[in-house]
Amino acid sequence: MASYKQMLQALRENLEIIQGQLQISNQDMGIIEQEKQTIIEMEKWSNIEEATLRQKIRQNWIELGISNSKYFHSKWNI
Numbered sequence: 749m750a751s752y753k754q755m756l757q758a759l760r761e762n763l764e765i766i767q768g769q770l771q772i773s774n775q776d777m778g779i780i781e782q783e784k785q786t787i788i789e790m791e792k793w794s795n796i797e798e799a800t801l802r803q804k805i806r807q808n809w810i811e812l813g814i815s816n817s818k819y820f821h822s823k824w825n826i
Contacts, residue, residue: 752797759790 750758763786769779 752793752800755793756790756797759786759793762786763790
């Protein structure tokens with residue numbers, strides 16, 4: 749299975765191709781639908797990427813021992 753980074757890269761490349769086709773034939777409803785579906789898939793995988801990065805950040809905070817400290821929260825608020 750491909751990682752979220754690979755999926756996003758493939759979807760970006762696919763979107764570039766589709767948008768190039770749209771410049772040539774901007775009335776083709778099939779291409780417009782492909783573009784919509786690709787954008788929806790990109791959004792899904794972008795959300796997965798964001799969630800993964802948040803988990804990694806939380807893990808780092810926990811490993812550093814600052815996840816629930818008063819000091820950390822006061823610095824975060826600043």
